[in-house]
Amino acid sequence: MTRIFVGVGWPYANGPFHMGHLAGAYLPADIFARFHRLLGDEVLMVSGSDMHGTPTAYAAEKEGVSPRVIAERYHAINKAGLEKLGLNYDLFTHTHTTNHERTVQELFLRLLQNGYITRASEDNAYCPKDRRFLPDRYLNGRCPFCGNESARGDECDQCGRVLDPKQLIEPRCSLCGTPAEFRPTEHFYLRLDKMQGTLAHFLADKNYWRGNVLAATQNFLQAGLKPRAITRDMTWGIPIPLDGYPTKRIYVWFEAVVGYLSAAKEWAIRRGEPEAWHRFWDPEAPVRQYYFVGKDNIYFHTLLWPGILISAGGFQRPYDVPANEWMQIEGRKISKSRSTDLDAFIPALLAHYPPDVIRFYAAALAPQNHDTQLNWDEFSRLSEEVLSNQYGNLVQRVLVFARENFSGKIPNPPSGFHPEAGDGIGARIRAAHEEITGHFEAVRLKEGFERTLTEVREGNRWFQEARPWQASDAARAQTVYEALWLLKAAAMWLSPVLPFSSEQVWRMMGFDQGPGAGSWAGALTPPPAGQTLGEVRPLFPRAEAPPPAPGTPPPTVPVPAPSGFVPFAIQAATVQTISPHPSADKLYVIELNVGGPKPRTVVAGLRPFYKEEELLGRRVAVLANLEPRTIRKMTSQGMVLAADTGSRVEVLSYPEAVSPGTFVSAGAIDSPIISYSVFESNPMVVGTVTESRDGRLVVDLGDRTIETSGNWAVGSRIVVQLDGPGGSQGQVIHFDSGELLLPGADLPAGTRVR
Ligand SMILES: [Zn+2]
Ligand SMILES: [Zn+2]
Numbered sequence: 001m002t003r004i005f006v007g008v009g010w011p012y013a014n015g016p017f018h019m020g021h022l023a024g025a026y027l028p029a030d031i032f033a034r035f036h037r038l039l040g041d042e043v044l045m046v047s048g049s050d051m052h053g054t055p056t057a058y059a060a061e062k063e064g065v066s067p068r069v070i071a072e073r074y075h076a077i078n079k080a081g082l083e084k085l086g087l088n089y090d091l092f093t094h095t096h097t098t099n100h101e102r103t104v105q106e107l108f109l110r111l112l113q114n115g116y117i118t119r120a121s122e123d124n125a126y127c128p129k130d131r132r133f134l135p136d137r138y139l140n141g142r143c144p145f146c147g148n149e150s151a152r153g154d155e156c157d158q159c160g161r162v163l164d165p166k167q168l169i170e171p172r173c174s175l176c177g178t179p180a181e182f183r184p185t186e187h188f189y190l191r192l193d194k195m196q197g198t199l200a201h202f203l204a205d206k207n208y209w210r211g212n213v214l215a216a217t218q219n220f221l222q223a224g225l226k227p228r229a230i231t232r233d234m235t236w237g238i239p240i241p242l243d244g245y246p247t248k249r250i251y252v253w254f255e256a257v258v259g260y261l262s263a264a265k266e267w268a269i270r271r272g273e274p275e276a277w278h279r280f281w282d283p284e285a286p287v288r289q290y291y292f293v294g295k296d297n298i299y300f301h302t303l304l305w306p307g308i309l310i311s312a313g314g315f316q317r318p319y320d321v322p323a324n325e326w327m328q329i330e331g332r333k334i335s336k337s338r339s340t341d342l343d344a345f346i347p348a349l350l351a352h353y354p355p356d357v358i359r360f361y362a363a364a365l366a367p368q369n370h371d372t373q374l375n376w377d378e379f380s381r382l383s384e385e386v387l388s389n390q391y392g393n394l395v396q397r398v399l400v401f402a403r404e405n406f407s408g409k410i411p412n413p414p415s416g417f418h419p420e421a422g423d424g425i426g427a428r429i430r431a432a433h434e435e436i437t438g439h440f441e442a443v444r445l446k447e448g449f450e451r452t453l454t455e456v457r458e459g460n461r462w463f464q465e466a467r468p469w470q471a472s473d474a475a476r477a478q479t480v481y482e483a484l485w486l487l488k489a490a491a492m493w494l495s496p497v498l499p500f501s502s503e504q505v506w507r508m509m510g511f512d513q514g515p516g517a518g519s520w521a522g523a524l525t526p527p528p529a530g531q532t533l534g535e536v537r538p539l540f541p542r543a544e545a546p547p548p549a550p551g552t553p554p555p556t557v558p559v560p561a562p563s564g565f566v567p568f569a570i571q572a573a574t575v576q577t578i579s580p581h582p583s584a585d586k587l588y589v590i591e592l593n594v595g596g597p598k599p600r601t602v603v604a605g606l607r608p609f610y611k612e613e614e615l616l617g618r619r620v621a622v623l624a625n626l627e628p629r630t631i632r633k634m635t636s637q638g639m640v641l642a643a644d645t646g647s648r649v650e651v652l653s654y655p656e657a658v659s660p661g662t663f664v665s666a667g668a669i670d671s672p673i674i675s676y677s678v679f680e681s682n683p684m685v686v687g688t689v690t691e692s693r694d695g696r697l698v699v700d701l702g703d704r705t706i707e708t709s710g711n712w713a714v715g716s717r718i719v720v721q722l723d724g725p726g727g728s729q730g731q732v733i734h735f736d737s738g739e740l741l742l743p744g745a746d747l748p749a750g751t752r753v754r
Contacts, residue, residue, distance in 0.1 A: 002036075002041045002042075002286065002287075002288065003041065003042045003043075003044075003279060003280060003285065003286055003287040003288070004032075004033070004036045004041050004042070004043045004044070004287070004288055004290065005043075005044050005045075005260075005264070005280040005281075005287055005288070005289040005290065005316070006029050006032060006033045006036075006043060006044065006045035006046075006290050006292065007045075007046060007047065007260040007289065007290070007291040007292070008025055008026055008029040008045065008046070008047035008089070008291075008292050008293075009021075009025045009026075009047065009291075009292065009293040009294060009297055010047055010048055010049065010050040010095070010256050010259055011047075011049055011050065011078055012049075012050045012053065012055045012056060012074075013049040013050060013051050013056055013070065013071040013072075013073075013074040013075045013078070013094065014055045014056045014058075014059040014070060014071075014074060015059070015074060015336050016074060016077050016078060016081065016336070016345045016346055016347055017078050017081065017345070017346055018334045018336070018341070018344045018345045018346060019327055019334065019344040019345075019346075019349065019358075019361075019362060019374055020294075020326060020327040020328070020333065020334045020344070020374075021294070022085070022346065022358070022359075022362045023324070023327040023361075023362035023363075023365060023366050023367060023372070024293075024294045024324040024325070024326060024327060024366075024367055025292045025293050025294055025324065026047075026082070026085075026087055026292070027085075027087070027359060027362045027363060027366070027497075028292050028322065028324065028366060028368075028443075028445050029045060029047075029087075029290075029292035030045075030086070030087045030088055030496075031363065031440075031445050031449075031496040031497055032290065032292070032440070032443060032445065032496075033045040033088065034088060034495065034496035034499065034516065035440045035441075035496045035520070037516075038492075038495070038496070038515075038516070038518070038519060038520035039519075039520050040519055040520075042279070043090070044090050044264060044267065044280050045088070045089050045090050046089060046090060046091045046092070046093070046260065046263035046264060046267060047089060047092055047093075047259075047263065048075075048091070048092055048093035048094045048095060048259060048263055049071065049074065049075040049078060049079070049092075049093075049094040049095065050094075050095055050252065050256045050259070051067075051068075051071035051072075051075065051094050051095045051096040052067075052071075052095055052096070052236060052237040052238065052249070052252050052255065052256075053136070053236075053237065053251075053252025053253075053256070054135055054136040054137045054138060054154075054232070054234065054252070055136075055137060056070055056071050056236070057234060057236040057237075058137050058138060058174070060236075061175065061598070062598070062637075064594065064595070064596045064598070064661070067236040068096070071094070071096060073672070075094050077347065077672070078346075079092055081346040081347060081350065084350050084355055085346070085350070085355045085358060085359065086355055086359070086499050086500060088499075090267055091263050091266060091267040091270070093259075093263050093266055095238075095255060095256060095259055095262075097262075097266065099262055099265055099266050099269070100238075100255070100258070100259060100262040100263075100266075101238050101239075102262075103258055103261055103262035103265060104238050104250060104254070104255045104258045104262070105238065105239075105241035105250075107258055107261075107308065107312055108188075108240070108241060108250060108254075109241055110312045110313075111190070111308065111311055111312055112188075114311055114312070114313070115191070115194070116190065116191045116194060116195070116311040116312075117188050117189065117190055117191065117230070118188070118189055118191060118227070119186060119187065119188050119189070120186070120187065120189055120227075121184050121185065121186045121187075122184065122185070122187065122229070123166075123182035123183060123184055123185075124165065124182065124183065124184075124185045124187075124233065125138075125139045125153060125165045125171055125180040125181070125182060126180060126181050126182065126183040127173035127175070127176065127178050127180060127181075128178065128181055129173065129176050129178040130173060130175055130176055130178070132233070133183075133185060133232075133233035133234075134153065134165075134173055134174070134180055135153065135154075135232040135233060135234055136152060136153045136154040136232070137152040137153060137154065137174060138153065138173065138174050138175065139152065139153030139165050139168065139171055139172070139173070139174060139180055140152060140153075140168075140171070140172055140173075140174045141153075141168030141169055141170050141171035141172060141180075142168065142169035142170055143156040143158065143159060143161070143163070143168070143169075144163075144167050144168070144169055145159050145161050146158050146159035146161075151163060151168060152174075153165040153168065153171070155296065157296075157333060160295060160296045162299055165180075166182070175598065185233055187229045187230075187231045187232075187248070188229070188230055188231045188240065189227040189228060189229055189230065190227065190228050190229075190230045190254065190304070190307070190308070191227050192225035192226060192227060192228055192303070192304070192307055193224070193225050193226055193227055194311075195225065195307040195310065195311055196221070196224070196225045198307070198310050198311075199221065199225070199303055199306060199307055199310070200221060202306050202310065202317065203217060203218070203221065203302075206320075208320070208442075209320060209321065209322075210322055210323070210369070210443075211369075212295065212323070212325070212369065213295075213298055213302065213321055213322070213323050216295070216298045216299070216302075217298060217299075217302040217303060220299055220303055221303070225303065225307075228304070229251065230250060230251040230253075230254040231245070231248045231249065231250055231251055232248065232249055232250075232251050232252075233247060233248055234247075234248075234249050235247060235249065236249065237249030237250060237251075237252060237255070238250045238255050253300050253304065254304075254308070256300075257300055257301070257304065257305040257308065258308070260291075260305075261277075261281065261315070264277040264280055264281060265277045280316065281315055281316050282314075282315075282316065283314060283315060283316055283317075285316060287316055288319040288320070289316055289317070289318050289319045289320075290318075290319060290320050290321075290322065290443070291305075291318055291320070291321045291322075291323075292322060292323075292324075293321065293323050293324075294323060294324060294325075294326065295323050295324065295325050295326065297323065298321065298323045301318065301321045301323070302318070302321050305318065306318055320443065322443040324366060324367050324368055325367035325368070325369065325370055325371045325372070326367055326371045326372075327362075327365060327366075327367050327371070327372050327373070327374055328371055328372070328373055328374065329341055329344065329373065329374050330373070331373070334374070337628060337630070337635065338630065339627065339629050339630065339675075342627065342675065343376070344374055346358075354500065354540075355500055356387075356498045356499070356500045356501045356540075357383050357387065357540065359497060359498060360382075360383055360386070360387055360497070360498060361379050361382065361383060363445070363446065363449050363497045364382055364386070364446075364449070365378075366445065366446050368444075368445070368446050383540070386453060387501075387539075387540045388539075388540045390453070390456050390457055390460060391453075391456050391490075391494075391501075391539065391540075392538060392539040392540045393460060394456055394459050394460045394463070394483075394487065394490075395487060395505055395508070395539050396536065396538065396539065397463065398463060398480065398483040398484060398487055399484075399487075399508055399509070399533060399536045400536055401468065401469070401480060402480050402483075402484060402533060403533050403536060405468075405476065405480065406477070406480065408532055408533050409530055409531065409532050409533060410481070410484055410509070410510065410527050410528065410529055410530060410531045410533065411477040411480055411481055411529065412477065412481075412529040412530065413477060413478060413481040413482075413526070413529060414474040414475075414477055414478050417478060417481070419485075419526045424482070425482040425485055425486065426485075426524075426526070429485065429486065429489050429523065429524065430524060432451065432452075432455050432489070432493075433489065433493070433523050433524055435451055436448045436451050436452055436493050437520070439451060440496070445497075448493075449494075449497050452490060452493040452494055455486065455489075455490055455493075456490055459483065459486045459487075459490070463479065463483050466479045468480055481526070481527070481529070484509065484527045485526045485527055487505060487509065488505075488506070488509060488515075488522075488523070488526075488527050489523035489524070490505075491505040491506055491514075491515050492515040492518070492520065492522055492523040493523060495514065495515040495516050499514070499516055501539050501540070502514055502515050502516065503515070503516065504537075504539060505539065507534050508533065508534045508535065508536050508537070509527060509531070509533060509534065510531040510532050510533045510534050511531075565682055565721060565723060565731060566674060566678055566679070566681060566682045567625070567668060567671040567672070568623055568625065568664070568668070568671070568674075568679070568682075568684075568721065568733075569623065569624045569625035569663055569664075569668040569671040570621050570622070570623055570624070570641065570663065570664045570668065570733060570741065571594055571621070571622050571623075571624045571638075571661065571662065571663050571664075571668075572594075572619065572621060572654050572658045572659065572660050572661065572662045572663075572735075573592035573593060573594045573600065573619075573620055573621070573622045573660050573661070574592065574593045574617060574618065574619055574620070574660045575590055575591075575592060575593075575615050575616050575617060575618050575620060576591045576592060576593040576599050577590070577591040577599070577616075578590050578591075578612050578615050578616055579612070580607065580612075581603060581607075581632060581634060583632055583633070584631075584632045585607065586605050586607050586608055587603050587604065587605055587606075587607060587631065587632065587634075588603070588604050588606055588607055588612070588615070589601065589602075589603055589634055590602050590603075590604055590615070590640065592620070592622055592638075592640075592660075593660050593661075594622070594624075594660055594661045595659065595660045595661020595662070596661060600622060600624070600637050600638055601634075601635070601636070601637055602622060602636045602637060602638050602639060602640055603629075603631040603632070603634050603635075603636035604636075604639070604640045606640070606642070606649065606651070608649075609648075609649040609650075610651075615651070618651070618653070619653045619654055619656070619660075620640050620641070620651050620652065620653065621640070621641045621651075621652045621653070621654060621741055622638045622639065622640055622641065623638050623639045623641055623679065624637075624638045624663075625638075625668075625671040625672065625673050625674055626638050626639050626673070626674060626675075626676065626679060627673050627674065627675050627676070629676070639679075639754075641684070641741075641753055641754070642753065642754065643686050643743050643744060643747050643751045643752070643753050644751065644752055644753070644754055645747065645748065645751050648747075650743070650744040650747060652719065652741055652742060652743055652753065653741075653742045654735070654739060654740075654741055654742055655739045655740070655742065657737070657739060658735055658737065658739050662735060663735075664733055664734065664735055664736075664741065665735070665736050680725075680754075681724060681725070682721055682722060682723065682724065682727075683721075683722050683724075683725055683727075683752060683753075683754075684719055684720065684721050684722070684733065684752070684753035684754075685701055685702075685719070685720055685722065685749075685750055685751060685752055685753060686717065686718075686719060686720075686743040686747050686748070686749060686750065686751040686753065687699040687700060687701050687706075687717075687718050687719070687720045687730075687749055687750075688700045688715065688716070688717060688718070688749045689710075689712050689713065689714055689715060689716040689718060690705065690714060691714065692710070692711065692712060692713060692714050695709055695710065695711055696708075696709060697709065697710045697711075697712065697732070699718065699720060699730065699732075700749045701720070701730075701749055701750045702748055702749040702750020702751075703750055706720070706722075706728060706729070706730045708720065708729075708730050708731060708732060709731075709732075710732045710734075711738075712732070712740065716740065717740075717742065717743050717744075717745060717747075718732050718733070718734075718740055718741075718743070719732070719733045719740070719741045719742075719743055719753055720732055720733070721733055
């Protein structure tokens with residue numbers, strides 16, 4: 001028995017994760033960990049949300065909330081997604097814990113003491129307008145290597161290179177666009193230059209690493225390692241454990257990699273054996289550490305992290321970093337700022353597909369040695385062809401035939417059947433088993449998976465050719481028995497990739513649990529003759545909802561709303577600037593004052609209805625939690641709400657007593673981001689209060705009346721959110737102060753708001 005530590009890349013808690021993350025890191029890690037658990041190895045797989053750092057701070061600043069709100073929101077969303085997909089972490093934690101903070105600070109001090117962290121003053125990018133330093137993605141500019149116009153201060157998304165802010169061409173503030181200046185500021189530096197020799201030695205025996213990983217690492221090494229700043233001018237993150245640095249924090253990458261160690265400690269504490277983490281971390285422990293990350297994180301896992309561990313002393317070192325390339329869409333990274341990419345995000349995928357179908361595609365298209373392209377047509381075609389027509393079909397026909405011909409039981413093999421025979425099904429299964437095991441052990445996960453699918457395909461052909469329905473009794477029993485053995489083995493081999501359906505197959509065969517509870521070598525044992533088969537059901541029933549076709553509106557992100565109402569984060573705003581859209585004659589580009597230092601930019605189709613001067617300075621209501629949409633090349637961060645009769649459009653307003661930036665309810669600031677189709681699922685309409693007594697209202701909606709709660713006077717014009725199109729339940733939209741969202745005075749009741 002071996003001990004296996006599986007570290008999985010830490011997702012930034014600034015958005016939901018998508019197919020690229022799943023295929024590139026999370027699923028390979030889970031397949032590998034499941035395989036080793038089946039082998040009987042002691043496995044510890046950990047990861048968590050990266051709560052700190054500029055991506056989260058920057059997203060929070062854009063949204064006008066505290067970084068903690070954003071981080072906790074996406075940690076919850078991502079954790080739920082991981083669980084639904086069956087990604088079996090021993091611990092999925094996050095970096096905003098005292099355990100993590102203490103571990104990071106201890107390591108920081110140890111390196112400081114050992115002379116591997118030193119301080120220096122250096123010029124950093126600074127925005128004279130915002131009067132602040134611009135760490136990492138607060139700085140934008142052109143990449144000097146590939147020309148990407150929106151490279152960030154820390155790295156280029158397009159070519160994957162780690163960048164120094166000074167290398168950016170025409171650097172500017174990401175918040176306001178002002179050209180950046182460089183001003184001196186004191187920081188702590190990790191002396192990677194002093195680790196050059198040690199790291200070269202560490203890498204000397206890593207010839208078993210993937211070629212791309214080794215080559216990228218050697219390139220960094222040959223270029224010469226340089227001291228790297230590991231603190232930042234910001235206040236979100238882990239404080240420096242020394243006096244005198246209240247406005248500086250430890251750099252997110254230094255602390256995120258330490259998360260592998262702190263998560264192991266947390267896992268040990270949680271299981272009531274606080275010292276158990278040593279089993280995976282002591283330098284002499286018989287353990288192999290694997291780190292599953294995307295290619296943009298190679299440097300941090302093959303150099304920075306081993307450098308930290310070696311320089312601190314007393315720790316296990318990475319054994320392998322099987323980093324993957326990227327899964328892309330149309331040759332670029334999947335991005336949440338493109339509405340056409342939203343299908344690729346896990347919450348949307350889980351709304352459409354069972355977890356095994358998502359896992360199947362991510363495994364089949366894993367970008368193991370080169371970038372792969374996510375393609376929805378191929379997604380449908382592959383999953384139908386392989387899962388339904390090959391695997392599902394084999395399971396179905398063999399089990400149904402067995403039930404009908406052998407009284408619902410696994411038949412006895414004929415007397416001449418020898419599982420150990422050198423030329424029968426046993427030999428074939430043993431050969432496949434050996435090959436698949438070898439692939440998985442060497443982290444050639446895709447090859448192991450494909451080898452299994454070959455057996456499934458061959459099994460179908462062989463069962464068809466054997467024609468058990470025409471055969472003699474003995475031949476029929478033999479064919480069915482052999483086919484059942486193949487099914488049992490295939491479900492075992494597939495269980496690291498497709499755990500849910502593998503369990504179903506074993507249950508249909510009459511086992512009381514799935515292969516995941518057993519041992520890998522169980523594939524080599526023939527099925528127990530006489531065992532009663534379970535109920536046979538289609539393994540991959542046709543999807544009820546058709547899969548999303550390219551170009552159709554994105555599927556809705558499922559939003560749990562306790563009352564059945566989708567939470568709308570409606571915010572009071574005033575029109576700060578307004579200008580015609582440069583290339584669309586019905587659109588305005590509007591900057592809204594929402595109370596904070598940054599305006600919210602929206603694109604609104606109001607030009608046919610309002611002159612610019614009629615809207616300038618006007619109080620309007622904006623739906624702030626609508627997924628940003630790009631409309632004619634301009635990104636709209638929300639939607640100005642207006643009542644629309646079909647011929648007339650009037651923007652909604654609110655009383656003067658409400659200040660810009662106020663949300664309709666204090667909790668609305670925390671609402672999940674929703675798509676346009678979710679917005680449409682709970683329509684808002686204009687209504688008139690016709691009765692008001694003891695907190696109950698009767699509201700005229702034009703074609704009908706509804707009852708709801710509230711204290712507004714008879715005759716009040718209100719906006720009501722319904723529980724669905726044509727819904728019978730409604731809630732009045734108002735601010736916590738009791739002030740109403742105001743529709744125009746003479747709009748007919750029942751007018752839709754959009
Ligand atoms: Zn670049
Ligand atoms: Zn600025």
